[in-house]
Amino acid sequence: MKLLRYGAPGEERPGLAAPDGTLRSLAGHVGDIDKAMFDDPARLSSLRALDPATLPVVDGTVRLAEPLARIGKIVGIGLNYHDHARECGAAIPSEPILFLKATTSLCGPNDAIRLPEGSQKTDWEVELGVVIGRTARDVTAEAALDHVFGYCVAHDVSERAHQLEHGGQWTKGKSHDTFCPVGPYLVTADEVPDPQALHMYCEVDGLMRQSSSTAQMIFGVAEVVSYVSRFMTLAPGDLIITGTPAGVGLGLKPPTYLTRGARVRLGIAGLGDQHQSVV
Template identity: 60%
Template sequence: MKLVRYGPRGREKPGLIDAQGRLRDLSAHCATLGWDELSPAGLKRLAALDPRTLPAVRGEPRLGVPFTGISKFIGIGLNYRDHAIEAGMAIPSEPIVFMKATSCINGPCDPILLPPGSVKTDWEVELGIVIGREARRVAEAKALDHVAGYCVINDVSEREYQLERGSQWDKGKGCDSFGPIGPWLVTKDEVPDPQNLRLWLELNGERVQDGSTATMIFGVREIVSYLSRFMTLHPGDVIATGTPPGVGMGRKPQRFLGAGDTLRLGVEGLGEQRQTVRAA
């Protein structure tokens, strides 16, 4: 299934995308797409519905974050070898973990707002993991049992805040609008191999990132298992798994976002995001 939430910010309704790519309304069957719906039992109940019986939604409404109940927004840094090299940083021997503030969460096509005084705001297309069942000290072999599905994430990052102001990554990762998620939550049954997905990003129409999750240093199973040793993962928690090379920080000369820039990005089978950059 491709699950979505659509409508004005704060008043989104639940929906799904049918086999023909049409948006269908789920409001008669659930109030939102949250913890209950992301659970194995909840997803099974939604999967039993015939999309043809659901009302079609007219027009092209705004898409919000495709699920609710996000208690943690976790990032994995330098998880592509070539990206670590372009950043001039050591190849990690264990996953590098940071947190993105939940207040940064944004719809997939909502504008990116440059913080006042920002000089190094950057882009990062990433595969997102969405947790569907509580995970605590989970073995790698069982890790995917706790995953509801996957999504596209743009891990927007202000590099000066991240690297030049005390080296506390969270400061550069959690600004308002720095966490676009969606457009869809694609359930794991539609993603047979999360380690074989193409991901890409275009800046003002120029392809600047083009990679594959096959080159991740730490895969989905290992990431979920690893994180569950240090914190309990709850339904709705989302994990950004790292980005391939091609970010602005790694270009020569470096290139960062300015007002008026446009981004288009996607992950194979998970949909596309489009954003315009604005001054806050």
């Protein structure tokens, strides 16, 4: 299933993308796409049994929201692609690098990115998002994917000066409002047979900046989920963003960053595309 949420901010409703490309309403079948839905196996089974063609069609011009409501936490993985580590001149990490990103940074996949006041170094980062479906605590890598509900496109927008030049940890540069567009879909894990074989890309103002594959991950999804679960309990509805490949603005020579008026397009094979303007 390709689950989604649509509507104005604060008025989002659950839906799905049908095989014919139309958006369909799930009103009356589920209250929202959230932890409560994950905790109800019967509800999930009933959703899977639905014929999308029987559901009401949603106007295709409607705003798409982040496809998961009330995310508990966002856990980021830094420097997790071989090609990205090389472009940054960084050593390959011996263990995953973890950081937290504020949930207030979440927004819809096509919402505008708002530059912070005085920002000079806001950067783009296309990432594979992993949504937890079952509580994970000290799980093995072999069992980790059994705890994944699905996958989505995430844009880990990063203000590099705030991230790297203001002391402390990376969270400062990662957590501004609109710095985590997610979606358009939450694609259930059964439709992603190999999360390590997905092409991903990011264009800025029509220039291809990132074009790579999740095969470039240093620590794959199963290893990441297992590792994070050693340090914190992962609850249903938590989101892990798993790192970005080469081609970020920080790695260009000279470094190049987002400016007001820029347009960004990014996506991952099978998971959909995002389109954002910078304001």
